[in-house]
Amino acid sequence: MTDSPALPAPWPAPVAPGTVDATVTVPGSKSVTNRGLVLAALSSEPGWLRRPLRSRDTLLMAEALRTLGVGIEETASSSSAGSAGADALPGGGEAWRIIPAGLHGPATVDVGNAGTVMRFLPPVAALADGPIRFDGDPRSYERPLDGVIDALRVLGARIDDDGRGALPMTVFGGGAVEGGAVEIDASSSSQFVSALLLSAPRFNQGVEVRHVGAALPSMPHIRMTVDMLRSVGAQVDTPEAGGEPNVWRVTPGALLGRDLVVEPDLSNAQPFLAAALVTGGRVTIPDWPEHTTQPGDALREIFTAMGGSCELTDHGLTFTGNGKIHGIDVDLSEVGELTPGIAAVAALADSPSTLRGVAHLRLHETDRLAALTKELNELGGDVTETADGLHIRPRPLHGGIFHTYEDHRLATAAAVIGLAVEGVEVENVATTGKTLPDFPAMWTEMLDPSAAPARRA
Numbered sequence: 001m002t003d004s005p006a007l008p009a010p011w012p013a014p015v016a017p018g019t020v021d022a023t024v025t026v027p028g029s030k031s032v033t034n035r036g037l038v039l040a041a042l043s044s045e046p047g048w049l050r051r052p053l054r055s056r057d058t059l060l061m062a063e064a065l066r067t068l069g070v071g072i073e074e075t076a077s078s079s080s081a082g083s084a085g086a087d088a089l090p091g092g093g094e095a096w097r098i099i100p101a102g103l104h105g106p107a108t109v110d111v112g113n114a115g116t117v118m119r120f121l122p123p124v125a126a127l128a129d130g131p132i133r134f135d136g137d138p139r140s141y142e143r144p145l146d147g148v149i150d151a152l153r154v155l156g157a158r159i160d161d162d163g164r165g166a167l168p169m170t171v172f173g174g175g176a177v178e179g180g181a182v183e184i185d186a187s188s189s190s191q192f193v194s195a196l197l198l199s200a201p202r203f204n205q206g207v208e209v210r211h212v213g214a215a216l217p218s219m220p221h222i223r224m225t226v227d228m229l230r231s232v233g234a235q236v237d238t239p240e241a242g243g244e245p246n247v248w249r250v251t252p253g254a255l256l257g258r259d260l261v262v263e264p265d266l267s268n269a270q271p272f273l274a275a276a277l278v279t280g281g282r283v284t285i286p287d288w289p290e291h292t293t294q295p296g297d298a299l300r301e302i303f304t305a306m307g308g309s310c311e312l313t314d315h316g317l318t319f320t321g322n323g324k325i326h327g328i329d330v331d332l333s334e335v336g337e338l339t340p341g342i343a344a345v346a347a348l349a350d351s352p353s354t355l356r357g358v359a360h361l362r363l364h365e366t367d368r369l370a371a372l373t374k375e376l377n378e379l380g381g382d383v384t385e386t387a388d389g390l391h392i393r394p395r396p397l398h399g400g401i402f403h404t405y406e407d408h409r410l411a412t413a414a415a416v417i418g419l420a421v422e423g424v425e426v427e428n429v430a431t432t433g434k435t436l437p438d439f440p441a442m443w444t445e446m447l448d449p450s451a452a453p454a455r456r457a
């Protein structure tokens, strides 16, 4: 948890020159893009992903699928336009055309530090032919994967790991997975459940996943998995649809190639909405979906409870701050990825906050509870870790380096603090590239909309 000498100079987080008044177009959802890629790769016909997120996590997913034999091509705006060639991924066509093919090894998958890649792809690899090695950033070795590894073994896959139930590992794909019933403890990550459900239509017997153990976090992300599976023709039984609690069933069957438009990433909208709250200004996020399974939608309620108001219109979601920020006592277990941004706002509030239900954040990109506590306290804050969250007592803060631990959401949280506190410097702001590569420029543009043309020129 120290500075790396190789890192560039920290980014001076700009203090808000006044009340923010901006419209911020947020790129596509990481969670939708990576599910869309996996489902399209497993389909029986080509599909489209429009306005996909292009960030480290999604490019790693695309690259891994290509390594396994899937075609992913950059295209212009419509399906009648020709492909720009398979090597154009990181740049910017408007859509990806995904052409499923026989999945095969030998291959090596770099998961980076992407939970979606390290959890969603091993079941895909088990369906492939040949050995597929999984490796990633040092932190990926520490993030839990046992639920996926153990379940795949029960369902008929062969996996060699070093016995810790974590990366690095090799999946020896046998070209098919028998599937069937399996019990897992997914209390450390909902992504275990999502991972098994996403590939299950291709298992010989489909799957019945039963979660046993402490409460499951991030339920909206499991609903997102179920909705997206159904949208490509899969049959899924869920607890919500009158089934047994904590049991999901997927019937084997072919998946359809679809044309999917990716919603903006509502969790990445968070720092911009927070800017309206913190400065008493107004921020509009275009294309905010009326109905969504994204956890970021909960910000409408959470940030309204902390001050200000929001309105969803044809123009998008407009959040208007009123110059006051109130503390909050809230269970974030369903929306854990919002915790760093809520903690930042809470540190600037007029009363204490308690953020609960997020013990599993200790196993995210970094130990988020420890990192938030340390970094906010080093700026003069008064934050204590609880068994399952944070207690935040606002204090006058001062400037200093905010370390980010290769965690995109720590970096964006620091930028929110910097709006109100002079001299906050964000270490390794480039780590926002995990899900939002353009963050520093978007932030500057939000504070000074006249900067927009220069950036685009």
Ligand SMILES: O=C(O)C1=C[C@@H](OP(=O)(O)O)[C@@H](O)[C@H](O)C1
Pocket: 030, 031, 115, 116, 188, 189, 190, 191, 194, 217, 218, 221, 222, 336, 337, 360
């Ligand atoms: O399935 C997904 O896309 C995600 C599920 C959640 O993971 P956990 O359940 O591990 O918190 C969330 O925090 C992560 O950012 C994305």
Ligand SMILES: C=C(OP(=O)(O)O)C(=O)O
Pocket: 113, 114, 115, 116, 337, 364, 365, 409, 435
């Ligand atoms: C926890 C997160 O990511 P991952 O998909 O790597 O789990 C996150 O984006 O907040």
